Every structure is written in structure tokens, then in C-alpha cells.
Amino acid sequence: MVEQSVRIVHSFVGFEAMIQAERPNPAPRFRRLRRAELPIDTIELARYLIGKTLVHDVPRGRLAGRIVETEAYPTGDPAGHAFTGHSRANHSLFLQRGHAYVRFTYGVHWLMNVSSEIPGTGAGVLIRALEPLDGVAWMEENRGTDVLRDLARGPGRVAAAMGIDERFDGVDLCSRKTALWLGAAVRPVGVIGVTTRIGIARAAHRKLRFYEKGNAFVSGPARLRT
DNA sequence: TTGGCGATTGGCT
DNA sequence: GCCAATCGCCAAT
Numbered sequence: 001m002v003e004q005s006v007r008i009v010h011s012f013v014g015f016e017a018m019i020q021a022e023r024p025n026p027a028p029r030f031r032r033l034r035r036a037e038l039p040i041d042t043i044e045l046a047r048y049l050i051g052k053t054l055v056h057d058v059p060r061g062r063l064a065g066r067i068v069e070t071e072a073y074p075t076g077d078p079a080g081h082a083f084t085g086h087s088r089a090n091h092s093l094f095l096q097r098g099h100a101y102v103r104f105t106y107g108v109h110w111l112m113n114v115s116s117e118i119p120g121t122g123a124g125v126l127i128r129a130l131e132p133l134d135g136v137a138w139m140e141e142n143r144g145t146d147v148l149r150d151l152a153r154g155p156g157r158v159a160a161a162m163g164i165d166e167r168f169d170g171v172d173l174c175s176r177k178t179a180l181w182l183g184a185a186v187r188p189v190g191v192i193g194v195t196t197r198i199g200i201a202r203a204a205h206r207k208l209r210f211y212e213k214g215n216a217f218v219s220g221p222a223r224l225r226t
Numbered sequence: 227t228t229g230g231c232g233a234t235t236g237g238c239t
Numbered sequence: 240g241c242c243a244a245t246c247g248c249c250a251a252t
Contacts, residue, residue: 071233079233089248106234107245113233126233156234199233 030183035174042116046072051189065130069211078202082122098174109156131217
């Protein structure tokens with residue numbers, strides 16, 4: 001089935017595409033973002049990250065998804081994990097912008113944030129949903145489901161699909177060396193919607209959730225996806 | 227030392 | 240729509 005369809009593609013798009021298809025390790029599709037490209041301000045960063053790529057290079061290949069939903073947890077935000085001050089658990093939120101803050105929640109799930117602001121400031125951006133781009137078969141394995149739309153729709157699912165856990169807390173997402181990193185956008189971003197955040201009690205009125213309108217991989221109730 | 231609770235999810239009604 | 244699962248953190252004892 002797969003071989004047959006590949007052969008058909010070859011006959012239509014020619015030799016160059018055939019080389020592309022048969023190359024075992026295709027050239028990286030994603031350019032690593034430099035830290036200087038990341039807005040310092042938490043809310044600006046949350047908006048900026050929509051459409052960008054989250055990549056995890058694993059021994060057997062690459063997991064990658066397009067960021068389609070984020071939430072900002074700015075300085076002094078009562079809903080933020082840094083609100084009660086610096087601690088061992090929330091240390092990564094205080095790192096220079098572009099570091100991963102990974103936290104275990106509800107005894108079940110891992111959540112991933114990108115740290116923001118200047119070093120020493122506890123703030124970050126929660127990655128709430130991804131549109132799968134690469135390594136879909138491995139994401140399915142990590143998630144225990146083959147429902148594409150559900151692979152990384154929701155922050156707990158993002159971490160599970162991407163194989164992100166406590167080992168990645170504090171990782172520099174802008175380093176040239178790390179396996180987990182942020183990549184440039186693979187296509188232009190659509191209209192960005194802004195709503196209140198999901199699943200919080202304090203500062204619940206603040207509109208700090210950002211998402212690509214019309215994207216099927218965005219989480220939350222329908223009224224927060226239009 | 228302990229108890230309440232949380233940036234969620236999946237299964238069941 | 241409702242609720243249990245499940246565990247680390249932290250405020251209060």
C-alpha cells in the first residue's frame with residue numbers, strides 16, 4: 001500500500017522527489033530559534049510562539065509539532081506557579097527566557113512551559129497544544145492512541161506525545177546541542193484568537209490564552225476555539 | 227509531619 | 240457533563 005503510493009508519487013514528481021523519499025535522514029526541516037528572537041515579555045512570547053515548532057530529537061528519529069495554543073503566566077500572576085516565590089520545584093521559571101519548565105500535575109501528567117522575562121523573574125508560557133508534524137507514529141505510541149487530532153491537543157498530551165518529562169526540566173530550548181528545542185514556523189500563522197485561560201481559579205478573567213483560529217488541534221471547549 | 231489541592235485526562239452517564 | 244485517578248508541593252500544624 002505505502003510502497004505503491006510512493007511509486008505513483010515518483011512517476012509524477014520525478015527524480016528529485018525520489019531522492020528525497022529514499023534519503024534515510026532528510027535534512028532538517030526546521031531552523032532552531034535563537035534566544036534573541038524570543039520576545040522577553042511573557043505575553044508577547046505567548047503570542048509569538050503560535051505557529052512556531054517544538055522539536056524533540058530522539059535516537060530513532062524526530063518528534064515535531066506546530067504550536068497552536070499557548071497561555072501566558074506573567075510576572076506576579078496569582079495563577080502562575082511562581083506566584084508564591086522561588087522554590088526548588090519552580091526554579092526553571094526563573095531561568096533566562098527559552099528554558100523548559102516541566103511540572104508534574106494532578107499526579108498524572110507533565111506540563112511544559114517556556115520560561116520568559118529576564119533571568120531571575122518567575123514567569124513562563126504554557127504550551128497547550130501542538131499540530132503534529134513529524135514522528136506521528138511515535139507520538140501515537142507515546143500516547144496510546146492513533147487519533148491524530150488528540151495526539152497533542154491539551155498540555156498533558158503535548159508532553160506525553162513529545163516524550164517530555166522531568167528529565168527536561170531546565171533544558172535550554174535555544175541551545176545548539178539539546179535534543180528538545182524550538183524551531184521556526186513551517187508555514188505562515190493564521191488569525192490568532194485571545195481568550196481567558198483554561199483550568200485555573202485565580203485571575204481567571206485575564207485574557208492570556210492564545211491560539212490559531214480554525215485549527216483543529218486546539219484544545220478546550222468549542223466556545224474557546226472560535 | 228500532614229492534609230488539601232492542582233496550568234488534566236479519559237471513561238462513564 | 241461529572242468524577243476518579245494519583246502524586247508532589249507547600250502552607251499550616
